Amino acid sequence: MLHLILKRSALAIPSLIGVVIVTFLLTRALPGDPAAYFAGPAASKEAIEQIRVTLGLDQPLLVQFGRYIADLARGDLGNSLSTGLPVATEIRTRLPASAELTLLGLLVSILIAVPLGIFAATNPGSILDHTCRVLTTAGVSLPVFFTGLVLVYIFYYHLGIAPAPLGRLDIYFSPPSRITGFFLIDSLIERDVEVFLASLKQLILPALTLAIFSLAPIARMTRASMLAVLGSEFVRTAKASGLSPGTVIVTYAFRNAMLPVVTTLGMVFSFLLGANVLVEKVFAWPGIGSFAVEALIASDFAPVQGFVLTMAVMYVILNLLIDILYGLIDPRVRIEA
Amino acid sequence: MKRRQFLKSLSAAGAATALPLPAVWSSANAQARNETLLVVTEYAPNNFDIHGVGTNRPGYEVTWNCYDRLMTHGEKTLSDGTKSYDRDKFMPELAEEWHLTPNNVTFKLRRDAKFHDGTPITAKDVKWSFDRAVTVGGFPTFQMKAGSLEKPEQFVAIDDYTFRVDFIRPDKLTMPDLAVIVPGVYNSELIKKHATEKDPWGLEYTKVNTAGGGAYRVTRWQAGSELVYERFDDWKSGPLPKVKRVIWRTVPSAGNRRALVERGDADISFDLPNKDFAELKAAGKIAVVTNLIGNGIGYIGMNVKKAPFDNVKVRQAVAYAIPYQKIMDAVLFGLAGPMDGAKPGSPLQTAWPQPHGYNTDIAKAKQLLAEAGYPNGFETTLSFDLGFAVINEPLCVLVQESLAQAGIKVTINKVPGANWRGELLKKDMPLISNFFSGWLDYPEYFFFWCYHGQNAVFNTMSYQDKEMDAMIDAARVAAAANDTVAYDKNVQGFVKKSFDEVPRIPLFQPTLSVAMQKNITGYRYWFHRQLDYRTIAKT
Numbered sequence: 001m002l003h004l005i006l007k008r009s010a011l012a013i014p015s016l017i018g019v020v021i022v023t024f025l026l027t028r029a030l031p032g033d034p035a036a037y038f039a040g041p042a043a044s045k046e047a048i049e050q051i052r053v054t055l056g057l058d059q060p061l062l063v064q065f066g067r068y069i070a071d072l073a074r075g076d077l078g079n080s081l082s083t084g085l086p087v088a089t090e091i092r093t094r095l096p097a098s099a100e101l102t103l104l105g106l107l108v109s110i111l112i113a114v115p116l117g118i119f120a121a122t123n124p125g126s127i128l129d130h131t132c133r134v135l136t137t138a139g140v141s142l143p144v145f146f147t148g149l150v151l152v153y154i155f156y157y158h159l160g161i162a163p164a165p166l167g168r169l170d171i172y173f174s175p176p177s178r179i180t181g182f183f184l185i186d187s188l189i190e191r192d193v194e195v196f197l198a199s200l201k202q203l204i205l206p207a208l209t210l211a212i213f214s215l216a217p218i219a220r221m222t223r224a225s226m227l228a229v230l231g232s233e234f235v236r237t238a239k240a241s242g243l244s245p246g247t248v249i250v251t252y253a254f255r256n257a258m259l260p261v262v263t264t265l266g267m268v269f270s271f272l273l274g275a276n277v278l279v280e281k282v283f284a285w286p287g288i289g290s291f292a293v294e295a296l297i298a299s300d301f302a303p304v305q306g307f308v309l310t311m312a313v314m315y316v317i318l319n320l321l322i323d324i325l326y327g328l329i330d331p332r333v334r335i336e337a
Numbered sequence: 338m339k340r341r342q343f344l345k346s347l348s349a350a351g352a353a354t355a356l357p358l359p360a361v362w363s364s365a366n367a368q369a370r371n372e373t374l375l376v377v378t379e380y381a382p383n384n385f386d387i388h389g390v391g392t393n394r395p396g397y398e399v400t401w402n403c404y405d406r407l408m409t410h411g412e413k414t415l416s417d418g419t420k421s422y423d424r425d426k427f428m429p430e431l432a433e434e435w436h437l438t439p440n441n442v443t444f445k446l447r448r449d450a451k452f453h454d455g456t457p458i459t460a461k462d463v464k465w466s467f468d469r470a471v472t473v474g475g476f477p478t479f480q481m482k483a484g485s486l487e488k489p490e491q492f493v494a495i496d497d498y499t500f501r502v503d504f505i506r507p508d509k510l511t512m513p514d515l516a517v518i519v520p521g522v523y524n525s526e527l528i529k530k531h532a533t534e535k536d537p538w539g540l541e542y543t544k545v546n547t548a549g550g551g552a553y554r555v556t557r558w559q560a561g562s563e564l565v566y567e568r569f570d571d572w573k574s575g576p577l578p579k580v581k582r583v584i585w586r587t588v589p590s591a592g593n594r595r596a597l598v599e600r601g602d603a604d605i606s607f608d609l610p611n612k613d614f615a616e617l618k619a620a621g622k623i624a625v626v627t628n629l630i631g632n633g634i635g636y637i638g639m640n641v642k643k644a645p646f647d648n649v650k651v652r653q654a655v656a657y658a659i660p661y662q663k664i665m666d667a668v669l670f671g672l673a674g675p676m677d678g679a680k681p682g683s684p685l686q687t688a689w690p691q692p693h694g695y696n697t698d699i700a701k702a703k704q705l706l707a708e709a710g711y712p713n714g715f716e717t718t719l720s721f722d723l724g725f726a727v728i729n730e731p732l733c734v735l736v737q738e739s740l741a742q743a744g745i746k747v748t749i750n751k752v753p754g755a756n757w758r759g760e761l762l763k764k765d766m767p768l769i770s771n772f773f774s775g776w777l778d779y780p781e782y783f784f785f786w787c788y789h790g791q792n793a794v795f796n797t798m799s800y801q802d803k804e805m806d807a808m809i810d811a812a813r814v815a816a817a818a819n820d821t822v823a824y825d826k827n828v829q830g831f832v833k834k835s836f837d838e839v840p841r842i843p844l845f846q847p848t849l850s851v852a853m854q855k856n857i858t859g860y861r862y863w864f865h866r867q868l869d870y871r872t873i874a875k876t
Contacts, residue, residue, distance in 0.1 A: 030755075033755070033756065033758070033759040034755070036756075036758040036759040036762060037391070037754075037755045037758060037759075038390060038391025039391065039475060039476070039758070045762060045794075047474060047475050047476075047478075047479065048762070050474050050475065051390055051391070051475060054390060080560075081383070081390075081391055082383050082393075083381070083383055083560035083561050084383045084384050084389075084544050084545060084560065085545070085560050090560060093559070145590075149590070149592055149593075152592075152593060152596065153592075153596070156596060156600065157596045157599070157600060160600070164597055164600065164602040164603075165588070165590075165593050165596075165597075166377075166586055166588065166597070166602075167562055167563070167586065171373075171375055171584050171586065172370075281589045281590055282589075282590050282593065283593075284562065284586065284587060284588040284589060284590070284593065286559060286561060286562035286563075290561075290589065291561060294561070297724075297753070297754060297755060298754075298755055299755040299756075
């Protein structure tokens with residue numbers, strides 16, 4: 001297993017190098033001029049030149065790239081001009097916020113979509129099957145920021161049962177001390193139930209927004225793959241042997257139907273990370289997506305590069321995890337590196 | 338810090354812990370909420386120090402609240418009952434008194450004022466701070482220069498509590514410029530400890546630390562999402578502020594900023610679109626204060642260096658083809674001052690901004706175009722900054738529609754915020770929608786930056802005219818010499834010229850609005866258009 005992981009990780013190195021080069025070039029190719037932007041409203045040409053020199057942007061591209069690589073080798077991702085902090089610090093504090101939200105969203109989505117898909121598959125053509133279809137299509141068709149705003153409007157503004165969309169914690173709570181960066185886990189480690197509940201409350205609406213968006217692919221994939229498996233011979237045999245429907249569906253059918261579902265989960269997780277950007281904007285979530293978009297708008301190179309690099313690393317890890325999961329679910333799958 | 342400790346630190350007496358648990362929560366919570374102000378805005382500061390590179394507007398607010406200036410402005414009540422800073426009245430802040438002569442001004446500092454770390458504030462800190470402002474370059478140096486504050490030799494620390502500024506030329510703007518955000522007083526010894534060879538003025542340190550002696554200091558900061566100000570209880574430069582703690586959260590979605598204040602969760606909501614302010618005002622549940630932005634104008638600028646806008650008749654034709662009233666109603670929702678509609682033949686004022694005589698008259702526009710040799714109109718491009726799309730986008734569409742009636746075909750060019758300044762500097766966009774406002778509220782200041790032949794970046798039209806320059810320069814000299822007759826004559830002269838030749842068409846005077854709970858008092862409009870927490874109270 002270790003050998004496999006190492007081999008797969010080594011394979012990821014060329015793609016990471018590619019990502020580093022491409023993001024560097026892309027950010028430089030952007031039409032914006034960070035020096036003009038950060039020189040402030042009253043800048044003269046000289047003032048802008050001065051800032052260009054301070055930022056090292058007057059150097060030839062190759063020199064800038066060399067400097068960037070040298071910094072990168074030391075683990076230094078540069079400084080963000082728009083927030084004024086090192087990018088590595090920003091990513092370290094913001095990534096857990098995004099990850100906590102995305103993972104919870106995915107979890108909620110799985111808890112709804114998988115049973116829904118199984119039910120739809122076992123009763124094809126029923127009212128529930130159609131409801132499932134309509135629900136998931138609607139969920140994926142509505143843009144996430146819209147779903148988010150509607151949820152805020154209903155549950156916060158009108159009903160007043162959801163907390164204010166003010167980020168990860170109500171302002172009168174202090175965040176738990178940083179262990180994993182996940183508020184839910186950190187507060188449990190500290191046995192602070194109040195903070196746990198408070199951060200859970202803040203998480204419900206944004207996680208639900210993400211879940212609604214990602215219901216469709218999971219539910220549809222579960223349904224399709226369950227239908228295929230339910231029609232296969234071993235299921236017929238199991239049924240004929242008089243096993244209870246529950247055992248047939250869960251033990252025999254579902255386990256075999258899971259492989260494509262897991263593949264879909266990997267895909268859904270990655271596009272949820274993208275959808276996160278908009279959800280973070282709506283719920284004032286201090287995550288990594290909104291940070292990257294703001295940096296992009298300000299032509300703030302370092303955070304954009306850092307963000308893309310982090311995402312690339314995360315994708316590599318995610319793919320690796322999914323491959324390993326394959327092996328666990330279906331022993332027949334042997335991964336060739 | 339755990340929640341309980343946090344609340345405890347807020348409650349007046351530590352004895353509260355002896356009470357049964359639920360009581361602690363409710364009483365402490367209520368108290369915390371009364372002394373705590375929750376403010377929501379669209380953007381977060383990127384730097385606590387206005388002397389830093391690229392400090393944004395929210396960053397100006399941190400500098401304003403956490404550092405003292407020598408002088409501040411008094412307060413006046415405007416005709417609509419709202420409060421504003423008083424441009425003409427200077428009040429002591431760190432300086433108790435000052436003595437102004439034609440060649441210099443001498444300040445006597447307070448003897449009891451201390452920085453947040455307890456070090457007494459002395460004249461050498463003031464000198465060091467002013468030296469820093471004129472040396473670091475970029476915006477602070479530029480702003481100091483606007484008041485003829487250019488060289489470190491101008492600043493003299495006579496003794497620990499006496500400080501003198503020598504003038505290099507008579508300039509009426511020197512005193513007002515000493516009361517803007519830039520000349521704050523910094524803790525020189527503390528910052529020097531954190532200075533490096535590469536960064537001799539310690540800008541990296543003050544970027545994320547407040548090293549001043551102002552009424553507030555920053556005690557918690559999470560970049561991009563939250564900032565907490567704590568009152569500095571030893572503050573001597575004014576009456577102790579009522580609000581003990583300000584929690585400032587960044588909420589990017591305008592809809593949520595509105596919902597938060599409507600639901601009563603946020604005390605103050607900043608940067609809402611005009612539409613929301615107009616609706617909140619009409620609903621009446623929330624106090625909305627709207628003030629005209631002094632010396633600020635939204636305008637259409639025409640590049641006079643390029644055909645067809647090098648022809649004054651074409652420019653006048655465009656001025657007659659602008660749908661002023663539609664812009665006021667549909668874009669600004671009435672929350673702006675009109676810049677059109679001066680009665681024909683009415684005398685010019687010395688106040689600025691003031692309305693011009695153009696109105697929407699398509700027939701006249703067509704006639705002028707024909708006279709200029711463009712009977713069939715022409716094609717051009719109207720550019721705007723996407724960073725201010727809420728106003729710019731509908732405005733440009735209305736202008737496009739209206740100019741089409743006069744035969745001018747306009748293509749709209751949306752420029753992303755990051756590129757806008759770079760594009761402005763190139764000075765080759767033919768037609769733009771833009772906004773300018775000056776901190777120092779004087780007409781000659783506005784014209785010096787926007788119309789003078791020195792061709793600053795704000796002279797977006799590249800307008801150069803010797804007669805105009807002469808009048809602007811003469812007005813500055815007259816102001817410094819207190820010669821009101823010459824001053825009025827020249828101000829009216831350059832205003833008239835700017836209207837006759839219309840290189841830029843003033844569209845409206847924008848407003849700054851703030852939505853607050855009704856129990857918030859003491860809000861005051863400031864030229865810097867940010868919040869000053871020192872006067873705000875929650876009852």
